[in-house]
Amino acid sequence: MRPEGERTPTGRATGGTAPARFRERFLQGEPVEWGVRASILDSWHRSRSLGLSPDRSDLPFRDDFDPDGPIVRAAAPVLARLQSRFAGSEMNISLADANGTVLMRRFGTASLARSLPAVQRAPGFVFSEQVAGTNGIGLALVERQLIRVHGAEHFAERSQASACRALPLRDPLSGRIEGVLCFGYPRSAEDPALSTVIRRAADAIERRLLGQSSARERALLRAYRDAVGEAGAGHGVGVEDLALELHPRDRAVVMERAAELISRGQRAAVEVPLPGGRRVTLVARPVTGASGVEGVAIEAVLPGLPPREALAIPQQVDVLAGLSGRPALVSAAPPDGQDPGALAAEYLSVAPSAGRLPDAAPGPMAATGKGVRVEVPGSETDHHSGHPVPARGLVLVGEPLVGKYALAARRRLELLSEASTRIGTTLDVRVTARELAETAVPRLADFVTIDLPEAVLRGEEAADPRSDLRRTVVHGIYDERSFTPVGKRVDFGPATPQARCLTSGQAVLEPSLEAAAGWLAQDPELTEQLLSHVHSLIAVPLLARGVVQGIASFYRARDPAPFDDDDRSLAQELAARAALCIDNARRFTRERSMVLTLQRELLPHGLPDQDAVEVAHRYLPAESDVGGDWYDVIPLSGTRIGLFVGDVVGHGMLSAATMGSLRTAARSFAELDFPPDEVLTHLDNVVVRLDREHPQAGGAGIIGATCLYAIYDPTSQRCTMARAAHPPPALVTPDGTVSFPDLPEGPPLGLGGLPFETAEFDLPEGSQLVLYTDGLIEDRNRDVDVVLDQLRGVLAHQERTPEETCQAVLDTVAPAHPCDDIALLVARAHALDPRRIAAWDLPADPALVSEIRASALRQLSDWDLDEAAFAVELLLSELVTNAVRHGAGPIRVRLLHDRTLICEVSDTSNTAPHLRRAASTDEGGRGLFLVAQLAQSWGTRYTPEGKVIWAECALDSA
Incomplete structure (x- = not known):
C-alpha cells in the first residue's frame, strides 16, 4: 500500500484512500x-x-445556451439565497x-x-458523462436521482481533490428532467446535511417552475378573454357547472375528450355522444398569449338551457398547470381578497355565445357552500332572430404539451387500475408473470421479457437471484424469435441494466440504446438483430417483501418516444404489484408442493401381491x-381383498395429515x-377424536370425511360393501353392462353414533369394480x-x-x-x-x-x-382340537391353495383363542405358540355364524 500523496508510475496521485487505490487498479x-x-x-x-x-x-464549450430560460429564471433567486447561506465557504454552486x-x-x-x-x-x-466522465452533473443525469461523487470516484484527474452532490430538477407537470443542481466543495468539507439542503433547494426551484407554468396558462386565459371581448359578450356557461344538464359521468367524458383535443394542439370540432342519445359538440380554438405562449381553448356547445338557469361557480379552481398535473377548469384560483362575485363575472365574460345577451346586467349573485350561484337572465330564443340559442361555454384552456402530459398521467392511472385486477x-408463478407482460404491452412497452430464478419457479426462495435465471416470458408486438426463448438460461453481464437493477434494487432506465456504451457487449439479448427493432429499455427488479424474485425488462420499439422517468416509475409500480x-404464487407453490409430497408419501407406494383382483389406480391433485x-x-385372510377409497373434507396440510391418520386406522x-x-x-x-384434537375458531370442528369399503372373496365371488356419504361405485359385468349399485348411504365420518349398513352382491369373474372420489x-x-x-x-x-x-376415465x-x-x-x-379349495364338515x-389329518395329507x-x-x-x-374342546359344533375345515397354503377351522362359538406364555409347570397352553411358530401368520375373524381361526403357511419355506 502506498502512503498518502504517493504518486503512481503514471504520475497520478492516489490520495491514500480506498477509492483511489481501486481507481488506479481500474485504470491499469x-x-x-x-x-x-x-x-x-x-x-x-462507461467512461x-x-x-x-x-x-x-x-x-x-457552448455559447448558444439560453441565459434567461425558464430553468434559469426559476433557479436564480434560489441560488442567490444559497450563495448567501454558504458565504465565506469554498462552496461552488452550479446549475446545468x-x-x-x-x-x-x-x-x-x-x-x-x-x-x-x-x-x-x-x-x-x-459536464455530461459522455464528454466529462464520472462527475456529479453527468452521473445525476444518468442515474436520474440524488448522487454523491467523492474524491477519486471522479474519473477525471482534475477533480480528485473535490467532492460534490447533484440532484436532477424536474418539471412538476411532465416529470421531465429540466436541469441539475450541483454543490461542489473540497473533499475535506464533506457534510451529510448537504443532502437535505440540496433537496430543499431543488423543491424551491421546481415550485417556481410550476408557478411559471401557471402564469403561462393565465396568459392564455387572458388572451381568450380578450378575443371573446372583441367578438361580443354572450351567454356563456361552463360545462363543469351544468349540474342539472350533465350527469357527473357525462361531465367526465366531456373533460376527457377536451383534454385530448388540447393535446393535439389543432383547430377542430368533434361531437361527443352521451348516454340517452344526447350529444355535445367540442370546439378547439388556438389561442396565443401576449408573451407568445401558444395554447388551445376548448368550448362546448350544448342544447338550449331552460331560462334563468342557476349556475354554481367554484370559488377555488385549480389552474390548468396546477399540482394535480391535469387540465383544470377555466378559472384560476382567485387572489387573496378577491370578491367571488367578481370572479363569477369574469367567468361569464370569457364564455362566448352563439348569440347576444340582452343588455340587462347579470342577475343577483349569492355565496353558496361550494361557490357562487349566478342567475343568468336569458331566454331560449335569440332576441334578434327568435331562433333557439344553444348553451356554449368554455371547458378547458391550456398548452398542448400540458394536455399530453395530462392524458399520459390519466392513462397511467388507468393502467395501474387495470393491473390491480388483471395481475x-x-x-x-408463470401465469402471473405472463399477466404482467400482457398488461404492459402495448400501453407501456412493445416487448416485455421476464426472467425468474429456477428456485422461484419451483416455489423456493432464491438464495442469489442472479444465479440460474430462466427466461419465463417473452411477450411483444413483433416476432419473439429475436429474444432468448422461454425456458433457456439467461446470463447478464455485471454492467448490464438487468444486473445493475438486481444490485441496487431499483429500476434502471436506458432511454437510448444507440447511445448506450460499455454494457452492450455483455447483454446476450441486445444482438444486432434486436437493436434494429428496439431503442429504449427499462430493467426492473421484481422485489417483494425485501426479496428479489426476478427481473422484468421493458423494451420500446414502435413508439418513437424513448422511455422517461414517468415510464420508469410506472414500470416499477407494475413490477412491484x-x-x-x-x-x-411462489409461497403457494411451495406449500402445495409440500402438501402434495406429504399426500403422495401417505398414499400406497405399490400394490400388494395377490391374485384376487387385478388392480390399477390413479391420483390426480387439484390445480x-x-x-x-x-x-x-x-x-385379508382367506384370499379375500379389501378395497378402500376416501376423501377428507378440505384442502391443505391438515387434510393431508388427516388422510394419513385415517388411512392408517382403516388399514388396522x-x-x-x-x-x-x-x-x-x-x-x-377416529374422525370424531381427531376433530376434538384440532379445535377451530368458535369451538366448531371442521374435520370430516367420506369413505367406501369393499371386501371381495374370490372363493365365493361375493362382494360386501358399505359407504359413508361416498359416491357409489361403478360395476361392470363381463358382458359390458355398467351399473351403479344402490348401496345404503351412511352419514359422513365424523358425526358420531350413527349406524352404517352393508350390501352384498355377486361379482363374477372378469367383472370390474370402479371406485372413485367426488372430484371425478x-x-x-x-x-x-x-x-x-x-x-x-x-x-x-370391458376388453x-x-x-x-x-x-x-381420466382422459374422458x-x-x-x-x-x-x-x-x-x-x-x-x-x-x-x-x-384349489378343499373343505370338510365334521361334528365336535x-x-x-x-x-x-389324513384327508388333508391326501389333498x-x-x-x-x-x-x-x-x-x-x-x-x-x-386348530381342530381347540375347536372341539373350546368351541361349539359343527366344525368346518378348509384348505385354500393360493400363493400360500391357508388352513381354516370354523365353529359356531364366539370365543377367541389367545396366545399366552405357558409356565414350565403348565400342562397345556402351548398349542397356539406352536401355530404361531409354524405359520407365516394366523388370526381370528368373526362371521354371523361364529368364528374362523386361520393360519397361513408360506409354500417356499414349508
Missing part, C-alpha cells in the same frame, strides 16, 4: 469487483468504453441544463471564483390446492377382519348426470385392462382443470379355482381329528405340496 486494466459503489463502477466502465482520458482537462451544460455558477467566496480554472468557474462548459388472477403476486383423497388395497381395522360396516363405525370414532364427477360447470353417462360410456369397453380403463371424464382431488381405483375380479368329536399330495405336509398336519391337529 485490473478487475475491480468490490470496494467501489456500483453506480461509480458502472460509470467508470472507459467511450475512450475518455482521465488526464483530459478541457471540456466542450438537461444536456449537462452549466448555465449558472455561484461561489461562497469571490476569491474561489478567481482561483479556479475556467472550466470550473464559467458557464457554458458541458395475480391465479396462484401460478406483480412481484407481490409472484411471491404469493388450486391439494385435498385429502386416498385409496388402499389390503390383502381392516386387518382385524372387521366387516365393512364395523370398519366405518371405528373410522367414524362433481364440477360446477358440469351436470352430474351427464358426467355419469360419460363414465358409463367409457367403462362399457380394456384396469390400467387402460384408468387412463381412459375427469375435468380439464380439476378443482378437487381425484382418486380412482379399478379392480377386475378373479375367482379362486374350485380345484375328538376321534375325528385323525381322519381330518396336499394331490396338489403336489408334500413338503408342507408336516407343518399342515401339526397346524390342523392343534
Whole structure:
C-alpha cells in the first residue's frame, strides 16, 4: 500500500484512500469487483468504453445556451439565497441544463471564483458523462436521482481533490428532467446535511417552475378573454357547472375528450355522444398569449338551457398547470381578497355565445357552500332572430404539451387500475408473470421479457437471484424469435441494466440504446438483430417483501418516444404489484408442493401381491390446492381383498395429515377382519377424536370425511360393501353392462353414533369394480348426470385392462382443470379355482381329528405340496382340537391353495383363542405358540355364524 500523496508510475496521485487505490487498479486494466459503489463502477466502465482520458482537462464549450430560460429564471433567486447561506465557504454552486451544460455558477467566496480554472468557474462548459466522465452533473443525469461523487470516484484527474452532490430538477407537470443542481466543495468539507439542503433547494426551484407554468396558462386565459371581448359578450356557461344538464359521468367524458383535443394542439370540432342519445359538440380554438405562449381553448356547445338557469361557480379552481398535473377548469384560483362575485363575472365574460345577451346586467349573485350561484337572465330564443340559442361555454384552456402530459398521467392511472385486477388472477408463478407482460404491452412497452430464478419457479426462495435465471416470458408486438426463448438460461453481464437493477434494487432506465456504451457487449439479448427493432429499455427488479424474485425488462420499439422517468416509475409500480403476486404464487407453490409430497408419501407406494383382483389406480391433485383423497388395497385372510377409497373434507396440510391418520386406522381395522360396516363405525370414532384434537375458531370442528369399503372373496365371488356419504361405485359385468349399485348411504365420518349398513352382491369373474372420489364427477360447470353417462360410456369397453380403463376415465371424464382431488381405483375380479379349495364338515368329536389329518395329507399330495405336509398336519391337529374342546359344533375345515397354503377351522362359538406364555409347570397352553411358530401368520375373524381361526403357511419355506 502506498502512503498518502504517493504518486503512481503514471504520475497520478492516489490520495491514500480506498477509492483511489481501486481507481488506479481500474485504470491499469485490473478487475475491480468490490470496494467501489456500483453506480461509480458502472460509470467508470462507461467512461472507459467511450475512450475518455482521465488526464483530459478541457471540456466542450457552448455559447448558444439560453441565459434567461425558464430553468434559469426559476433557479436564480434560489441560488442567490444559497450563495448567501454558504458565504465565506469554498462552496461552488452550479446549475446545468438537461444536456449537462452549466448555465449558472455561484461561489461562497469571490476569491474561489478567481482561483479556479475556467472550466470550473464559467458557464457554458458541458459536464455530461459522455464528454466529462464520472462527475456529479453527468452521473445525476444518468442515474436520474440524488448522487454523491467523492474524491477519486471522479474519473477525471482534475477533480480528485473535490467532492460534490447533484440532484436532477424536474418539471412538476411532465416529470421531465429540466436541469441539475450541483454543490461542489473540497473533499475535506464533506457534510451529510448537504443532502437535505440540496433537496430543499431543488423543491424551491421546481415550485417556481410550476408557478411559471401557471402564469403561462393565465396568459392564455387572458388572451381568450380578450378575443371573446372583441367578438361580443354572450351567454356563456361552463360545462363543469351544468349540474342539472350533465350527469357527473357525462361531465367526465366531456373533460376527457377536451383534454385530448388540447393535446393535439389543432383547430377542430368533434361531437361527443352521451348516454340517452344526447350529444355535445367540442370546439378547439388556438389561442396565443401576449408573451407568445401558444395554447388551445376548448368550448362546448350544448342544447338550449331552460331560462334563468342557476349556475354554481367554484370559488377555488385549480389552474390548468396546477399540482394535480391535469387540465383544470377555466378559472384560476382567485387572489387573496378577491370578491367571488367578481370572479363569477369574469367567468361569464370569457364564455362566448352563439348569440347576444340582452343588455340587462347579470342577475343577483349569492355565496353558496361550494361557490357562487349566478342567475343568468336569458331566454331560449335569440332576441334578434327568435331562433333557439344553444348553451356554449368554455371547458378547458391550456398548452398542448400540458394536455399530453395530462392524458399520459390519466392513462397511467388507468393502467395501474387495470393491473390491480388483471395481475395475480391465479396462484401460478408463470401465469402471473405472463399477466404482467400482457398488461404492459402495448400501453407501456412493445416487448416485455421476464426472467425468474429456477428456485422461484419451483416455489423456493432464491438464495442469489442472479444465479440460474430462466427466461419465463417473452411477450411483444413483433416476432419473439429475436429474444432468448422461454425456458433457456439467461446470463447478464455485471454492467448490464438487468444486473445493475438486481444490485441496487431499483429500476434502471436506458432511454437510448444507440447511445448506450460499455454494457452492450455483455447483454446476450441486445444482438444486432434486436437493436434494429428496439431503442429504449427499462430493467426492473421484481422485489417483494425485501426479496428479489426476478427481473422484468421493458423494451420500446414502435413508439418513437424513448422511455422517461414517468415510464420508469410506472414500470416499477407494475413490477412491484406483480412481484407481490409472484411471491404469493411462489409461497403457494411451495406449500402445495409440500402438501402434495406429504399426500403422495401417505398414499400406497405399490400394490400388494395377490391374485384376487387385478388392480390399477390413479391420483390426480387439484390445480388450486391439494385435498385429502386416498385409496388402499389390503390383502385379508382367506384370499379375500379389501378395497378402500376416501376423501377428507378440505384442502391443505391438515387434510393431508388427516388422510394419513385415517388411512392408517382403516388399514388396522381392516386387518382385524372387521366387516365393512364395523370398519366405518371405528373410522367414524377416529374422525370424531381427531376433530376434538384440532379445535377451530368458535369451538366448531371442521374435520370430516367420506369413505367406501369393499371386501371381495374370490372363493365365493361375493362382494360386501358399505359407504359413508361416498359416491357409489361403478360395476361392470363381463358382458359390458355398467351399473351403479344402490348401496345404503351412511352419514359422513365424523358425526358420531350413527349406524352404517352393508350390501352384498355377486361379482363374477372378469367383472370390474370402479371406485372413485367426488372430484371425478362433481364440477360446477358440469351436470352430474351427464358426467355419469360419460363414465358409463367409457367403462362399457370391458376388453380394456384396469390400467387402460384408468387412463381412459381420466382422459374422458375427469375435468380439464380439476378443482378437487381425484382418486380412482379399478379392480377386475378373479375367482379362486374350485380345484384349489378343499373343505370338510365334521361334528365336535375328538376321534375325528385323525381322519381330518389324513384327508388333508391326501389333498396336499394331490396338489403336489408334500413338503408342507408336516407343518399342515401339526397346524390342523392343534386348530381342530381347540375347536372341539373350546368351541361349539359343527366344525368346518378348509384348505385354500393360493400363493400360500391357508388352513381354516370354523365353529359356531364366539370365543377367541389367545396366545399366552405357558409356565414350565403348565400342562397345556402351548398349542397356539406352536401355530404361531409354524405359520407365516394366523388370526381370528368373526362371521354371523361364529368364528374362523386361520393360519397361513408360506409354500417356499414349508
